Amino acid sequence: MATEDPDLPLVRALQAGQDQAFEELVNRHQEGLHRFVYRHCSNEAEAIRLTQDTFVRAYRNIGKFRPKAKFVTWLYHIALNLCRDHVRRHAAQESVRAALTNAEAFQVNALGESQTTRRTPDTEADAREKVRALEKAIAELPPELKSPLILTALEGHSYAHAGELLGITGKAVEMKVYRARKMLLEKMRNLGF
Numbered sequence: 001m002a003t004e005d006p007d008l009p010l011v012r013a014l015q016a017g018q019d020q021a022f023e024e025l026v027n028r029h030q031e032g033l034h035r036f037v038y039r040h041c042s043n044e045a046e047a048i049r050l051t052q053d054t055f056v057r058a059y060r061n062i063g064k065f066r067p068k069a070k071f072v073t074w075l076y077h078i079a080l081n082l083c084r085d086h087v088r089r090h091a092a093q094e095s096v097r098a099a100l101t102n103a104e105a106f107q108v109n110a111l112g113e114s115q116t117t118r119r120t121p122d123t124e125a126d127a128r129e130k131v132r133a134l135e136k137a138i139a140e141l142p143p144e145l146k147s148p149l150i151l152t153a154l155e156g157h158s159y160a161h162a163g164e165l166l167g168i169t170g171k172a173v174e175m176k177v178y179r180a181r182k183m184l185l186e187k188m189r190n191l192g193f
Contacts, residue, residue: 007071014062022062026055029072032155033079039150040083042139050086054079069167076165084143130193137187145180148173153181 005011007028013021033054038047057078058065065074138146151162152173159177160170 005067005070005072008067011062011065011067011071014059015065022055022059025058025071029075030055033075035155036076036150037079037083039154040080040146041086042135046086050079050082053082057082070164073165073167077167080147080166087143130188133188133191133193134184137184137191140187141180141183145176145183148176149180152177 007025010021010025014025030051034047034051037050037054038044041047041050054075058075061078065071138149141149147166148162151157151165152159157165158170159173163170163173166173
């Protein structure tokens with residue numbers, strides 16, 4: 001697996017003290033990592049901070065990295081741990097106030113529903129209310145279900161790739177996504193959607 005990791009030459013260069021390799025690693029992974037973190041905390045300022053913290057922690061611990069897994073998997077594990085810590089610290093606060101640019105795509109991906117493209121003001125308000133309820137329901141999912149759902153349904157990763165990032169099998173991701181969707185559908189039904 002180590003030979004398949006496109007980041008390994010940069011990681012080795014960084015471990016050898018070539019700090020410019022870190023800049024390239026950040027450039028490669030910052031956008032995807034930020035999206036992943038944002039989907040966990042739904043706050044732009046916190047997502048930026050947690051993304052930066054992830055890279056700082058990776059930089060400080062690069063000597064501990066071993067190519068048993070890909071660098072990106074290791075990086076996402078760091079981010080996931082920071083996100084879990086963040087959620088624990090802010091558990092008492094109201095969760096998720098996400099701003100999604102495409103509510104229809106979000107609903108299709110997360111619940112497998114289709115929406116018509118023409119909407120009246122009433123149906124637009126209903127759709128926004130449904131998206132807010134869905135975002136809150138996603139935020140309330142247990143972390144072991146939320147992360148696989150975010151990576152697959154919202155980020156578009158395959159089960160296999162999501163499993164690689166989370167350190168579990170693709171089949172385990174599939175089962176967790178199934179359970180997450182089932183919980184979301186139940187919550188939405190209970191809310192009258």
